[in-house]
Amino acid sequence: MGKDYILSLKGITKEFPGVKALDDVSLNIERGTIHGLIGENGAGKSTLIKILGGIYQPNGGKLEQDGKHVSFATPIDARRAGISVVHQEIKLSEPLSVAENMFLGNLMLKGPQMVDWKGMRKRAQEIVNELGMNIDVTVPVESLTVAKKQVVAIMQAINNNSKILIMDEPSAVLTDRELESMFRIVKDLREKGITIIYISHRLDEVFELCDNVSVLRDGKHIDTLPVAEVTKQQLISMMVGREMGQEYPKEVGTIGDTILEVRNLKRGNVLKDISFSVKAGEVFGISGLVGAGRTELARAILGIDRIDSGEIYVRGKKVHYHTFADAIRDGLGLIPEDRKLQGLVQIMSVKKNTTLVNLDRVSRGGVISNALETQYGNEYKDKLRVATPSLETEVQYLSGGNQQKVVIAKWLFQDAEILFLDEPTRGIDVGAKTEIYRLINQMVKEGKTVILISSEMPEILGMCDRIMVMHEGRKMGELDVAEATQEKIMALCV
Numbered sequence: 001m002g003k004d005y006i007l008s009l010k011g012i013t014k015e016f017p018g019v020k021a022l023d024d025v026s027l028n029i030e031r032g033t034i035h036g037l038i039g040e041n042g043a044g045k046s047t048l049i050k051i052l053g054g055i056y057q058p059n060g061g062k063l064e065q066d067g068k069h070v071s072f073a074t075p076i077d078a079r080r081a082g083i084s085v086v087h088q089e090i091k092l093s094e095p096l097s098v099a100e101n102m103f104l105g106n107l108m109l110k111g112p113q114m115v116d117w118k119g120m121r122k123r124a125q126e127i128v129n130e131l132g133m134n135i136d137v138t139v140p141v142e143s144l145t146v147a148k149k150q151v152v153a154i155m156q157a158i159n160n161n162s163k164i165l166i167m168d169e170p171s172a173v174l175t176d177r178e179l180e181s182m183f184r185i186v187k188d189l190r191e192k193g194i195t196i197i198y199i200s201h202r203l204d205e206v207f208e209l210c211d212n213v214s215v216l217r218d219g220k221h222i223d224t225l226p227v228a229e230v231t232k233q234q235l236i237s238m239m240v241g242r243e244m245g246q247e248y249p250k251e252v253g254t255i256g257d258t259i260l261e262v263r264n265l266k267r268g269n270v271l272k273d274i275s276f277s278v279k280a281g282e283v284f285g286i287s288g289l290v291g292a293g294r295t296e297l298a299r300a301i302l303g304i305d306r307i308d309s310g311e312i313y314v315r316g317k318k319v320h321y322h323t324f325a326d327a328i329r330d331g332l333g334l335i336p337e338d339r340k341l342q343g344l345v346q347i348m349s350v351k352k353n354t355t356l357v358n359l360d361r362v363s364r365g366g367v368i369s370n371a372l373e374t375q376y377g378n379e380y381k382d383k384l385r386v387a388t389p390s391l392e393t394e395v396q397y398l399s400g401g402n403q404q405k406v407v408i409a410k411w412l413f414q415d416a417e418i419l420f421l422d423e424p425t426r427g428i429d430v431g432a433k434t435e436i437y438r439l440i441n442q443m444v445k446e447g448k449t450v451i452l453i454s455s456e457m458p459e460i461l462g463m464c465d466r467i468m469v470m471h472e473g474r475k476m477g478e479l480d481v482a483e484a485t486q487e488k489i490m491a492l493c494v
Helices: 045-052 075-080 098-102 117-130 146-159 176-191 203-209 232-240 294-301 324-329 339-343 350-354 370-384 400-414 430-445 457-463 486-493
Strands: 005-016 019-030 034-038 060-065 068-070 083-086 164-168 195-199 212-217 220-226 258-267 271-279 283-287 309-314 317-319 332-335 418-422 449-453 466-471 474-480
Touching: 005 045, 019 045, 019 060, 019 195, 019 212, 034 045, 034 176, 034 203, 045 083, 045 164, 045 195, 075 083, 083 146, 098 117, 098 146, 117 146, 146 164, 146 176, 176 195, 176 203, 195 203, 203 232, 212 232, 220 232, 232 430, 258 294, 258 449, 271 294, 271 449, 271 474, 283 294, 283 457, 283 486, 294 418, 294 449, 324 332, 332 400, 339 400, 350 370, 350 400, 370 400, 400 430, 430 449, 430 457, 449 457, 457 486, 466 486, 474 486
Parallel strands: 019 220, 034 195, 034 212, 083 164, 164 195, 283 449, 283 466, 332 418, 418 449
Antiparallel strands: 005 019, 005 060, 060 068, 212 220, 258 271, 258 309, 309 317, 466 474
């Protein structure tokens, strides 16, 4: 007996100016399964999702749902066909209540013109109860945690009677505890007969959740396999087209004297009497769960946020940065957690983003030199292996991993001596991660100091020399990497 395919892609091709995002992609999705979709940044996953969701239309090929040819001119068409997308950047109307969001575009009516508010709240609560969640359906969505907003997006799909639910990087901003709830919900939906296409950069999640997995590379479908018949290393090799070698290629640099010291730093209820020091040439890790205050600590040190009290010393000299510009002039830099909003100007070119924080270096007589911008743009593009059609390409059109390389290029061009990296590999693929780790090694070899803030404990353990653990704004302990384990870090985290 043949397999029951709910969705089939046959020779799907999608082209943009200068780029073939999808190249003759054919794959099948089995009904009632969780189907993993993986690939490096730029592999074509997002384009494929947008075609299935009705945002893009393919240039060639066709879609079949339940054996019949379908085409979606708009997202509404896809939704009517029972296909819903839970995007990585959650798309809800924040001021409206949970129940109102669940019924957006699908209001319950009593009579021809009366909205059945009571009926909608009742049905919303029933769905909440079915998922085993503790959510008040009357509160505004903006008052919820990120994890609960994601659940609301899933409930919206359930309420639309979706047969196929596409989840794009649903775990990117969740804590381990929230992940457990998400996994339970996803598995429950499969038991209810809903087919799930699950996109993730975290291969451990694919092995935990998925029945089958499809690999995309450079816009092509490489293979689809049962998860039970493939190894993590095989998937990585298919994704990148080469053997990756060591996952965390840590190289030990020459560690010097203390270059940064923080004493008794306080800021409201966010930072509570934090003291630590970092040595030149060191990779110093800051670990902790979401809400521990790690990002807030970096912002306070760099003068982005004001502090209530405490002292900061750089190269043995007491400093007090009133603005981030003061810190930049003193040789500090930040690769922020949100690279799209805080790290780059999306509508500016690769070249201009690279030189943005040090315009003096590309100016002559107060006028920016295009020749110098091009010279340095090419130098750092080659040095960091940035994959871009040209230096004039707007960074919004690059993959996540290549955008991150441009952010790093900006600070290397500025010659920042102490660089904070806040979740530098979040949302990027395994190949791009290895490139980022290579750049960290390169920085410390050049005598720079890296402060690595990360939620991924294997990354912290694999790349750092020392690790400070935070919990709810407090320093809970400090570990040398030789003695650190995931268990010890987690014990301090909680």
